[in-house]
Each structure stands twice: as C-alpha cells, then as structure tokens.
Amino acid sequence: MKAFGPRKALLRRSSSNSSSAADLKSIGDKWKTKVLKGPTISNNEGAEKKMYILSMFPYPSGILHIGHLRVYTITDALNRFYKLNGFKVIHPMGWDAFGLPAENAAIERKINPATWTMKNISKMRLQLDNMLANLDWDREVTTCSPDYYKHTQKLFLELFKHGLAYQKDAEINWDPIDQTVLANEQVDSHGRSWRSGALVEKRQLNQWFLGITQFAHSLQKDLDLLKGWPQNVKTMQKNWIGESYGTEINFTCTNGRVIKAFTTRAETIFSVQYVALSLDHPLVREAASTDDALRQFLTMAKSLPDDSKTGFMLKGIQAKNPILQITEKMLPVFVAPYVLGSYGHGAVMGCPAHDERDFKFWAHNMPGVDVCPSVVPLESNAALDSSLPYVQNSGTLNSAAAEYAGLDLDSARVRITEELKRLGAGKQTVSYKVRDWLVSRQRYWGAPIPIIHCESCGPVAVPDDQLPVKLPNLEGFATKGNPLKGIDEFVNTKCPSCGSSAKRETDTMDTFMDSSWYFFRYTDPKNKNQLFSHEAASNHLPVDLYIGGIEHAILHLLYSRFIAKFLASIGKWDGNRVKGEPFKRLVTQGMVHGKTMADPHTGRFLKPEELDLSDPSNPVIKATGERPSVSYEKMSKSKYNGADPDKCISDHGPDATRAHVLFQAPVNDVLSWDESKIVGIERWLARVINLAVRVTKQVSNYNVRFSPSTAMSGKEISFHNEVQRLLQTISISFSESLSLNTVISDYMKITNAIEAALKSGEINLDLVLHSLKDLITAIYPVTPTISEEAREILNVNLNMKWDSYQWPKPQLVQEPQLVKYQVVVNGKVRFTHVADKSFIDDRDSATKILASSPDGQRYLAGKTIKNAIMKSKVISFVVV
Template identity: 45%
Template sequence: MEPSYTPVEIEKKWQQHWAEQGLDRTIEDPSKPKFYALSMFPYPSGTLHMGHVRNYTITDVIARLQRMRGYRVLHPMGWDAFGLPAENAAIDRGIHPATWTHQNIGQMKQQLSQLGLSYDWDRELATCSPDYYRWTQWLFLEFFNAGLAYQKESAVNWDPIDQTVLANEQVDAAGRSWRSGALVERKLLRQWFFKITDYAERLLQDLDELAGWPERVRLMQENWIGKSTGARVVFTTEEGQELPVFTTRPDTLWGATFLVLSPEHPLVPQITTAAQQEAVSQYQTATAAKSDIDRTDDTQEKTGVWTGSYGINPVNQAKIPIWIADYVLMGYGTGAIMAVPAHDQRDFDFAQRFGLEIKVVVQPPDWEPGQTLTAAWAGEGTLVNSGLWDGLAAGKGEGQSVPGAIAHLEAQGIGQGQVTYRLRDWLISRQRYWGVPIPVIHCDTCGLVAVPEEQLPVLLPDNVAFSGRGPSPLAQLSDWIAVDCPCCGQPARRETDTMDTFIDSSWYYLRYGDAQNSQQIFDPAKVNGWLPVDQYVGGIEHAILHLLYSRFVTKVLYDRGLLQFQEPFQKLLTQGMVQAATYKNPATGKYIPPDQVSDRTNPTDPDSGEKLEVFYEKMSKSKYNGVDPQTVVQKYGADTARMFILFKAPPEKDLEWDDADVEGQFRFLNRVWRLVATFQPQAVKDLPNPLPKAEKDLRRAIHTAIGAITEDLEGDYQFNTAVSELMKLSNALQDSKLSGSLVYQEGIFTLVKLLAPFAPHLCEELWQRLGRSGSIHQQPWPVVDPEALVVDEITLVIQVMGKTRGTIQVPAGSDQGTLEQLALASEVAQRYIDGKTIRKTIVVPGKLVNIVVG
C-alpha cells in the first residue's frame, strides 16, 4: 500500500530530530566561505502573523541553500523585547513586563520551531536580558566618551494627566492622549541625544556603496538625510535682534516679502505686540496639539498669525511682517524661514490666504509685462527687481545667480554659504520603565558622570508599580535613584530615563557573531569574521530609521577601532506585505467576516443583502481578514505554508492570500510524495553511454531545472519562478516512462535536493525513505552537467511561401546548406512543392527554412 503523506506527524518528528542532533548549529570552520543570513528580529507580542512567516521563510530558504552550497552559515534569531506594549500589558493585566515578555518569547519560539526554521538557538538573544543590555549600556558609554551623546532641551508631546511623554503616534487626530484622553501639550524637557548629524555626509555618500539594496530604500534614506546647499542669511527685527534663516535660493532674497517663525521659536514672546498677544497665544496652544506630520502636510490649508512685528531684509532694508505658522518646525533649520511667495508654492498659498505681497524676482522666459502669477514660478529665468543682481541667469551653476548671491552676502557680512541636512540628532531618551537604563549619574559637583564600566549593567529594579498615571516608575523609586557619585563620592542621582528601543535593534546583528561573550560586547575577530551581514530580510517600514541607525552605529564602532567594515548589511531584501480579501459594506462601513459571505463572486451583506465592496489589504483582526498561521500549519503542514508563501508572489511584492492556492501547493507536495515515496532506488553506477534519446531528453530536463532554479536563487531570489521549475521537473519525471533507469533515479534525487530548502521536512523524510545517509540539508547542492544540456537534434520549421507547413528533426549545428537540403528532401516540403519551380529558399539557421515557388 502506498504510504500516505502526513505532514504534521512528519514535521514534528524531524523538528525534534534536528534539535537533538544540533543540525542547525553554526559551524566555525574558517576553511569554508561564510554566509550571514538574517531576518529582522520580532517584538515578542506572543503571536506570529503571516508577515512574520513570510519574512522568516524567505531567510530560511536562503540559509539552507547556502549551507548546501558549501558555506558556513550564521542564521540566528532573537527578540526585540523592550518597549511600550509590555508596560501597557502591566497596566491592563496586572502582570510585570518581564513576565509578560518572557511568556510571549516562549510561545513565539515554539511557533517558529513549528515552521522548520533552521535557527542556531545557541545564539538566541533578548534585548531585555541583562546579559544583552549590559552591552547596550556599554555602547552608550562609548558614544558618551566620544562626545556623541549629550543632553539638551527638546519639545515633546506631554500628557498633563499621566505626566508622561507621548510619541506622535500616541496622539490622536483631535490632539488627545491615547491613554488618558487629555489634550496633549507641547513641553520643553531635557532629553538625551546621539549626534548622528556628525555622520550625515558619510551616511549619505556611502549609500553609493550599497549596490545590493533596493534603489527605493536608498532614495528614502537620501531624502531623510536631506542634504541642502545654500546660504545662512541674517535678518533682524526692528529692535536689532538677529533672525537667521537658511535658504537654498539666496538669489531670491529681494523677493522675500515676509518672515515665518515656528510658534515655538524663542523670539516669539519677545517680538509679539500687546495687540497680538492673545491671538498668538491661542495659535501656539492649537499648534501644540498637532503632530509634526500633520503640521508639514502640504495638503492642509495654511494657517498662521501675525506677531505684530516687522523684520528687516538685509539686502534692501525692506520692512517685512513677521508671522508664525505651524508648518515651520523649530527642530528643522533655524526655526525661521524667509518667504518668497512668487517662487515657492507653500509661501504662495500662505500669501494668498492672508493677502501678503507677492513680488516676482525670477522672470520666466516667456514673461509678459503686467502678467499676474497664478502659481509660484520655480523654474529657470532671469533675475529682476533685484538691484545689482538684475540680469543674472537664475541657477546654481558657475556665473549664475546662486553662487553670485552667496559671494555678495559673504562680502557684505550678512550671510555665508552653508550646507545643511534635514537629518536631526537622534533623540534616545524615553520616560518609560521597560527599557535600558541610561548609565549616567547626575552629580551637583561633577555634573554628568558615566557609570563605571565595572558597575554595568545598571539593572532595572523589579519593585515597580504600574498605574498608568504619573511619571515613569523609575522616577518614583527614591532608593534606586539615590547613589554616590563615582568621582567625588558625594550623594548623587541616577538618570531615570531609559533608552529608545531603536538602540537595542541598532547593534543586535553584531552580538549574534559572539552571542555568549560575557567579558566584552563581542570579540572583534569573531565579528569581523562574520560581518557584514550577507543578506538582510525585513519589512519596508524599517527602511529609514532602523537601517539608518544601524549604519550610524556601525560607523561609530568602526571609528572606535572595533570593526573593520563601515556598512552592516551588504544585501537587503524588503519583502512585501501579506494581504487578504476584505469584505466591507460601503453603506454602513461595517466589515463582514469571510465565513459569513456565502457567494465570494457576488458578495452581499448577510444581514441587509446589500452588495459588499471587496478588496485586498493588510491582514487585521478588526477587519476579519486575518489568517492564523497556526491554523494553516495544523491543517496542511508547515511545508505547504512555506511553499505557498514562496510561490504566490515575488518576495518584494505584496502577496494576496488565497485558500485555493494553499490547496494547490498541498496537492503539489502530495504528488512529490507519491512520486518519491514509492520509488525503489538502484545501486548507483555509471550511466550508459550513449544514452537512448528518451533518457537524454529527461536528463536535459533535470539539468535545465538545476540551472534555472540555481539562477533564480542566486540573484534576486525569485522563489516563485524557482517553485515553477520544481513543478516542471516533477511533471517531467511523472510523465516519463523511465522509472527503472538510472537517469530517472538521478532526477528523483535531484528533485528532492532542489526542493529541500523550500519544504525541509518533506524532503528529509523522503531522503531517508530513499535509503540515503545523513541529512538532506547537509548534501551538496546539485550542479549542472554541461554535457547534459547538449542538444543532438533541433526542430526545424518548414515554410512554403511564408506559411508553416510542418516541422522536421535535424542534427543540431547543421550549416545553411545542409538545412536547405534536408528541408527540400523532407516529406513535408515535397507535398507542397511537387511539380513546381523553386525560385529560392530562405534559411534562418536553427529555426526555419522558407521555400519560395513559382
């Protein structure tokens, strides 16, 4: 009786066996080339979602492939375990964040194991473990000692009831706290920063070295860094107070008709007149409730308030009004801009809204006297209404207006050329408990003092209460805060802020290279031997901050002599989202669970009968379109889930979940099972020479599959087309009548090896059933035999008067004369040219012969 395919039973068996044998343990063998395959590590929420499954399956196939290709592979996993959700759980459930986090880690680790992911669990790490965050604190001290960590006052979102800082995403559209419901205030707090701006130019220039990254991601990072070249120009108030601005177009200074300050600008209280005091104060309060994203949204109508004061334009001494507006941020540039409404659309919209002057200073090429602008002109032209600058061609090239304007400003002492970056220093402090304590002591005598390295880690205390009200739990622990200064021995205070969790994830990939080291952050020799990461896989949502911070940390450690490389990730794959069909009643806005939709082709609301809107989007419990990976694994097995994830779409594209396609992959694996499990191998011996034609054709199909699949997996990891090639090979074997031949046996062995990275459990079981020794995952990857691809015959198309009449088989490599003779002598041609005069023949070598008759 044919054995049945029981995936759940088979998978459990091999997962246990692999764990017992330590099959996936990293091999430190310098004689082999290295390959470091890494997925972005997850937050331990307790539940895997399909996005996780896709990310980790992709990386696992890459790791398994490279092991079979003879590489020593590092493929680790860990947990990005600090963060606000654990504190929320402590408040909502009355459970300590550490307890909640470790419970979730245990649950997710079990789920990952059920997917057959080949992780080296000996290198597992959790960022909330003192064994890890001791070195995060050590890293902070490296930055502190290098002058790259500092404190300054910064505007934050402040919840006046909870007395805590809120991230922008924790403020709702109405400007209220997500937790207390209070109207959020903008407040200045002393915060810790890393000086990432010192590395802005290197971070920008080194993007050119990242050829293995998607162009889209490199462009996103370039825009975030935001390099601008222009001039710093000093305006003044009527009272002589300086108001510096940065502009990329100093040549348009004569067209500056008003100034705009951020509502938080320190000069606002000083320059606001008594008549405008109430309006300005109300506007500042309203602005404080908005996020920076909302404030800079160009689709919103411009708002602002006049301060009642005027500034002086330094090039023409014109008196121009000073306004405040929310679209100017204190954290960018100088917190003030010169507005040139004729040549900047944002300023144009603002000027039109408030009836401010619009003065043309760059004349468009087709400009007519008296013409009125209907929109800002930002194109080429000639300077006008600009005093000594009139007649200059507008532009940044040699002899054009921008360099000329900068030279004039510098000569007059009213400005200077400057390069600026949109990138701001990295605010790393959080007023939270569940994070890494910042290892700094505040001493009234000595100032800021680093905690001595031998006293690390500064441990999070356990005796904390989580009420959701008041300041950070750490700030309420007087016994923990009180400490003697390491320098003078006088009573001092611990820092009560913890670090942004982005710091934990900005160096974890380094720790994997020497994860158990208790004496140092890592052994540089080991880490430099494994790094940089050869292939990094993760979501596009981390394309900017996580990757930018990781690049920054790597460069700092390179400068500190710890690393021999400056970029952490050689190749980057940003996988698309997993989406599912969503059913929505457009009339009511209600989402309908799919199991309540009886007719998927013409879906209607089961309650009202109204036609439903159907679309694909990211899985969400609230929209009833989520698919539980555990349910799929229990029904079909992990190998089927993996095959579907890999086959449905190219890895960088969004994937639309389809139950029918899951069933299709399950059927394919069943076909492979029946094909291989019933095969009886022969003793291996040399193939007969020459091979019969049928065996030659089958062997060509086998080695064509090897070449195509290897090519798909070597470049951009086109797993979907690789799976298609596996299906072709399976069909070729199934359709052949050669089950007793050694070529067929070669095909069976090859199919199992090629499929192994994709469906590891199934292939391990089949390898054992074939009587092979060792693990399938330790076998060498199949290599193409060029001789197997040699074609003895080709199909030649016979045309008469341009119409195809049939085909014949001819020796491969035949010259034109031979092809002509064979074509004319063929039975196909003779049927159509018999008794007719042949005027000429047209030969296309290797393809066709066209016979022209009269």
C-alpha cells in the first residue's frame, strides 16, 4: 500500500494578528476578556461529571503575592483541563475577610475595617483577572458580609442547640498586644502568639467553647480513609488530636484531695517516685492562694519553655501510690512546666527510670536520689549510671513489682489496670491532647456571637428572624480591644424567652469559624434561609481537590473536618457516605522563596538600589564592587527579596508568568523564584506562535476529514505516536500525579517534534497540522491566550472554523512490523531493504521502489527483469 507523501506546500501570507516575534504581553491583553470566561468547549459528553477544585481563600490584605499567584495558577490550570474534558467544574473564590489584621490596619488609619477590607478585595480581584484566573464569581463569598455571617451565626446556634457550644470559666491564653484570647492551637511551642509574636499571658475568663473533643475519635480514626492526603499532614493531625488508650490512676493526697493522672504505661506504677502537676492544675491554684513562694514560681514559670526541668515542690502535700497499699512511703508533689494542662488531667506520675523527661526532671530537682526501676533493664544497661538518660526496658517486670514480677509488659498493664479498678483507684480510659475549641474573641472585627444573656433564663439563642446580629457601624477606632462593650444600643436588649431586660454577648467568633464551612457555602451561595441546601452540598461535596499551604495543616483543616462531621451528623448534607470528610484530595503547595542578596562580610540584607543588576546572573554591590552572598529564603520586606506578580505579568505577559510558575518546581516543593529564567518560557511561547504561522504558509487548506491511520509511512507513524505519548503523559500529569512542571517540559517536547517534522519535509502536512491543533489545545489550561492566538492564526489563514475546544484523546497508531528483506539478483545476495511485511503484497509497487533505490540503481538499472519472486524475507530477481 502506498504511503501518503507530503502535500505540495502553498505559501500563504500570515494574518496581521501574528508575527514571528510574538508580543506575549499584547497577546495577553488581546484575549484577556475571552479567556477569563473560560473555554468554549465542544465536548458535552459526560456533562454529569463533576469536579470541585478549591484553593484556600485568601485574606484580603490588599495585594496578592507570588505565593498566591502559584496556588491560583495551579487550580486554574486544573480547572481549565477538566472543563476541556467535559466536566462541570466548580472553581470558586471568596474572601476570609474578618480578623485582626484588618482591625489593626483600621485602627492605624482611623477608618472602619469594612472600608479597608472592601477596598483590598477590589484590588485583589483585579490581580486575579490579570493572572487570567477563570473563577466562578457568581459563587463569591465574603465572610464579613452580613449575608455570610448571618449563616455563620446560624451554624453557631446549631452547635449551641446540640450542646456543642457552651460557656465556662477557664484559664485562657491572653495576647497582650492584640488584646484578645487565643485558642491553644494559636500559641506556639515557645508560648508566643501565632500572629503578634507576643508572649501570652494566662488569665481566668468566662469563654465560649465548641465541643470538638466529642468528635476526637472519628477525627483521628478517619484520617486513615483520606488516601488522597499527604502523610505528613495526617501525621500532624494525629499528633495534635493525640488519641491515647491507657489508664486513669487516682493518687490520694495527704490533704484528702485526689490527683487523677493518665498514663499509657500502667505497668510502670511500681517505679513512680513523684507526681507532677501543670501550672494551671486546680490543686496548684488552690495552694497558690496561700503560698507566696508558689505564686512567685508560677509567675516566673510562665516564661519558661515547655521542656524546662525546673520544678516547685508543694509544701504539706504528698501523694500515695494506690497500688502499694501496705507501704507508708509517700510521693512528693511538684509543679512542673513540662506537664501539659491540656492533656489528661494535667498531672503526670513521674517514673524517672522509664521516661526520659521524668528522668531529667528528677535529676534536676532531686540530685543524688536514685531512680527505682520496676522493669528489667537490658543487660547492657544493667547498672544505672550518670550516662543513662533513663533505663531501657526489656519487656518484663522485676521483683519491685511484687506478685506481677516476671510478667511481660502487656499482660502486666492489663492486670494492674484491673486491680486499680477493683480498688476504686483507676480505670481504663482514652485521653486526647486536643481540647475543646475556644472561639471567643474580645475584638470588634468578627462575627458577633448570637447569644443574649438573661439573669432569669441564662444564655438564650437569638431567634432566627433576628439574624444576623450585625456589627454596629464604627467609623473610627482609637484603641485595640472590644468596643462593643461600650455601645449601649448594641449591648442592651430584651430576652427572647421571657421579655425582660438582657445583655447581648459582646464577644465575636474566632475567624477560623468563618473558614470552617465556607466550602459548603460555595455550593449554594445565594440561599437566604439556609446555610446551604442539602441537595447542593450533597451533590458537590466532598471537595475533589483542595490546595493550600502546609501552615493550615492543623488548625483550619481540623476545624473544617469537625464542622463537616457535625453537619453530617445532624443531616445537613449526605456526608455519612464519606464519614463526614469534606476534602477528598489535599495538595499542600510549597512556599515561594525569593533571591536574597546580603553583604558577604556583615550578612546585612541588601536593597535593590544598592546593587548593580544590569547582568542578573552576576549582581555586584555598587559601593564595593564585590559580589553579594546569594541565597533563596522566604520572601519578606526585611530581606528585600519579594516579587510583585503584577510587575512580572506586565513585563512578560500572563501566560509566560503562569508557565514559569509551574515550570520552576514540582507543586509540593519550595519554588526558588528566579525571574531571569522566564526567558526560556518566552522563547518557547514565541515558537508556538511562529509554528502556527509557518504551518499556515505550507498547508494549502484544512482537511477536516484527515485522521491518522496505518496508511501513514513509518516515519509519520513514529512522529504521530511520539506526540500522542506525550499528550498521554500530560493528561496523567493533570489528572493524577499533578506533575505540572513536567507538563511544561512535555509541551516543549511536542513543539520540538512538530518543528522537526515540518523541517524534514517527510511528514504529511495534514498530520503536522493535526498534531499542532492538539498542542494548541493541550497548552490552553496553562497558557490560554497563546492558545487562542495560535487558534486564530489557523482559523484566519486556513478557514478552519475551529471555534471550540475538546481535550485530545491520545490515540496511538500501530507501528508496522518491519522486515529486513534480502534482495537476490541472479542468485546472489546484493543488498537488503527494510520495509513492513505488507511491502511484498504488491509486487509491481515493490519492484518499482527497489529499482529506484540507490542499491537497486546499482544492480538493476539498465536490466530487464524477467522474473521477480517475493517470499517471506527474500526478494529474488532474474535479470538479463
């Protein structure tokens, strides 16, 4: 069968809208309005397929940084990919608009936070348009809008109705700079506020809590179901929830009080040498009321790290080991910073022989007093000495454990727990590190807690028809704190239950409350009466792909999972099929680090104006002529290493910026931002445009019926299959691996292959055009304006009428089975010829091809072929 030959090229003048040196910025401007609306697609197959792609919504600070540009480029590329595949995609955007930064900024500017916030939202929306983000703006939510926080208040009241929102006196973390309470999760390991950096203070206040601990078991257990989550995030959540199965042990004190301690190692009870209490333990607070030295210690200890070895022995209080009924030995009771008040009962049974922290604490506070192991040490550690942090265990109890001696640890743990239960001194239990969520905030810019306090009725829910409880409109702030308390018309009201005078709650909600359910609201954002309809949420949740920073691995994700499980438990959405889990797949994109220049001698960060950057690859310090120290670090104003996404887009165009963001690093890795490297992307995009122009100069017309087939030559099939394999890899990168950096390199490989095919003149031009059309479609998710420009070039010059997109479905053509034929002339093997096995099916055609080949010219030219015998791998000619 004869293979297709290249078409006769017909030169055609390129259209006026393209040039060999593509102006990427003007192309971006030209197609911006069109691509912001998303692709026009021709694939309506499977329109019932849904895809919910969500990026963590931003705080409207006033400007998007490169980190925002990265995450929204990732989600937008995926959004466009799935739309080209016929999916109905939800790709929404909103604003996490309440919170301290807006309030503090308003105080500085003496304006209402709402004014500052809405102005920032307008600026950031324009930036999102500049980066070509195709977003569902009809689903937009703004958490500070009464239309949104009305429903946040409804959510709070649902929790209140089900006993999960409650008020209690508690020792809380007070931020002295931001003048508000912080949840435990918002205080770092050094006791500093997560936002202001201030050392937090401990205060006793009446606060609102949400009962997240009632869902602690499912929050821990169901992490195993989240196959699409990074393991490190699941590990962080598990550690934070801290589910531990163990024993609660009661130590009776000499003052008649009982100290409850939780332990996972009840078998070490025979080695207990002290009991340690947290700084906020009730017994400690009671003792401090009459002990000046203890009060001084507690004041000092608040500034100590959690791993401090310093302790304070309580006077006149000792505890008795409940398992040692016949001994009179009493245990000292210490106050110790290393004991967490938020875990167990805020008490630890100290076993220096079997716990490293206990050993260090005991050695520091009771120097020279030996530790007493109750578990047999390993032979290598049989003798305790100062080099041992604590005794290593071999797995059996020793003689100190009396009748339990010789038991393995697991058996001993069960037996001892049973004995403690019999004595009324303990029981098997489960403990969690996570505490109930403290949601009260003593600031203005947040959703008011919808509760009215009545002396007769207690806390009463604001009736549904009176929601939202709106923030009073304050035009200017003077100081930090909660101005709501001083606004009589806000505070003074009537009890909805009995009608008597009452006071409105003046605390506002933690802004994590707003973000704990916003992804539900996106599914039904215009619903005035409900948080969302059951049908809308059930149809679209869980979120298929959730993308955001690793810094939200604990707080936001944990709170969101809790609220989603709660809403499923009360039937608000059909979440039980997924155990109430709201996010199917989670991607934590890496941070963006900026190029940081520093003085090589002093380490001082250098400003751009201090540097000669005429050669970006070789910066020089103007004052000294030296080269600066160069590193990549987290972007910050103090390091002068930030990058403005708007300027990058203005300089290089939106498509080059988007492709550069994806190409520089895998999605999960840190991206070291180097704008100088974008030139490679610019060259590639210019080549795509120029390739479209070149093809239209050589193709006479568009053959709408063309389809790759086995009738193509071997080189054509190889070229076609190379392109199709790359398209297949690109599809997998978008839909499975999210290797979006390799998507760009695969685009470049296809571009190279098409250019080589066009240059060779050996590939059918219809096939070249077919492959170029696939490339133009495939680059659309990342570089939509370049795609539109190239498509228009083909349409104008070839009258293609290509007005909609459909993602190419990779189709390989079976490559022919090649045979190495021996060509025999008058009984002697003269040369070989490689062709497919169908070559000898047409004897006349095969004879002509062989006769015209260079070897055939040598042995057959001028000869008369009397007979041609073609069998298997041998072609034999008889000539005269």
